[in-house]
Amino acid sequence: MDFISVTQFAEKYGISERTVRNYCAAGKIEGAFLTGKTWNIPVEAALPKKCKSKVSPLLQRLRDEQQAHLKGGIYHRTQIDLTYNSNHIEGSRLTKEQTRYIFETNTLGVTTDNTRIDDILETVNHFRCIDYIIVHATDSITEAHIKELHKILKTNTSDSQKTWFAVGDYKRLANEVGGEETAQPSDVHRRMKELLAEYNNLKHIEFDDILDFHVQFERIHPFQDGNGRVGRLLLFWQCLQAAIVPFIITEDLRLFYYRGIQNWGSVNGYLRDTCLAAQDNYKAVLDYFGISY
Numbered sequence: 001m002d003f004i005s006v007t008q009f010a011e012k013y014g015i016s017e018r019t020v021r022n023y024c025a026a027g028k029i030e031g032a033f034l035t036g037k038t039w040n041i042p043v044e045a046a047l048p049k050k051c052k053s054k055v056s057p058l059l060q061r062l063r064d065e066q067q068a069h070l071k072g073g074i075y076h077r078t079q080i081d082l083t084y085n086s087n088h089i090e091g092s093r094l095t096k097e098q099t100r101y102i103f104e105t106n107t108l109g110v111t112t113d114n115t116r117i118d119d120i121l122e123t124v125n126h127f128r129c130i131d132y133i134i135v136h137a138t139d140s141i142t143e144a145h146i147k148e149l150h151k152i153l154k155t156n157t158s159d160s161q162k163t164w165f166a167v168g169d170y171k172r173l174a175n176e177v178g179g180e181e182t183a184q185p186s187d188v189h190r191r192m193k194e195l196l197a198e199y200n201n202l203k204h205i206e207f208d209d210i211l212d213f214h215v216q217f218e219r220i221h222p223f224q225d226g227n228g229r230v231g232r233l234l235l236f237w238q239c240l241q242a243a244i245v246p247f248i249i250t251e252d253l254r255l256f257y258y259r260g261i262q263n264w265g266s267v268n269g270y271l272r273d274t275c276l277a278a279q280d281n282y283k284a285v286l287d288y289f290g291i292s293y
Helices: 006-013 017-025 057-068 074-089 096-105 117-136 143-154 185-200 207-220 227-241 251-263 269-288
Strands: 033-035 038-042
Touching (some): 006 038, 006 143, 017 038, 057 117, 057 227, 074 117, 074 269, 096 117, 117 227, 143 185, 185 207, 207 251, 251 269
Antiparallel strands (some): 033 038
């Protein structure tokens, strides 16, 4: 059996070395043992699940309906609403009805002259991203998870055919968002590692912790494209993980959402109020389906 060091394990999962040592000392990493003062960790060892990660009534319902391929429930509604709105914010020309039709029938239905193949592919891929989140919702989020979401989202798109576009990996070329500078490609890994380590070391996740992570993620802008959608997928994941009612940023909240990200750190209320309004909308859907929160 091959073994890795505390440093390598921390690097692999985007957590601090101190956290890894604490996991080893508490017997939470299967097969880890000490040689003198050095921990040896099996190369295939998994990151321990957080005890605080609970399966909320919503997550349980999503998993049940996902596995049963149930139509007309909260899983069905979430797939369509989250996929349509997140893609639409990024310029997708598909209508909500087209999005619904793709999900329900795995076909497109009526098209127009300006229907883009990438819009169709990214819609199907986004459905798969949500499935991935539901399955892994109680897992600690790692760089590997985030890269996998990007890989799923961009698979078979025109971007995946570009030699300079790194599908499932961090950007290779510098980019901007809204005219603002983002992290240089050479600095992305370090900043993502630090962001995840800080977040995963929190003892209790609050609503603002999730929003702060989202803003920092978008300011790093780790991928060449797809950062907004991956970031909003992570928002949904983090809410499920922390048993916080998730939310979907809709078209009518888009400009308020952008303003909130831009002003986070000086006027946090902009983003918080926008996301709380979106959360109220999702609570109304949960009320309709009789899901407690």
